[in-house]
Amino acid sequence: MSIPLQKVYTLVSKQQQITQYLGAGTQKIDDMIKTAKQAIALPYKNTAPPYSPLAVTGKIDVWGFRSYGG
16 A cells, blocks of 8 residues: 555645744744743843942941941
8 A cells, every 4th residue: 555645745745834833833932931031030130230249348238237328
């Protein structure tokens, strides 16, 4: 029993279409994950570094007992 050549080409073509469709869908998901990770990381990148030198030099009290002026 053999499969007609035209049917084989049709099956391969459908498989390629499915692969392209799934590839495009997973790319969209990957892009959304990347965007979400960047959105989560952004506030920490913008706020964390300036406080570290201030805490080390004693210009701010990290324990909350008292506050220092500038």
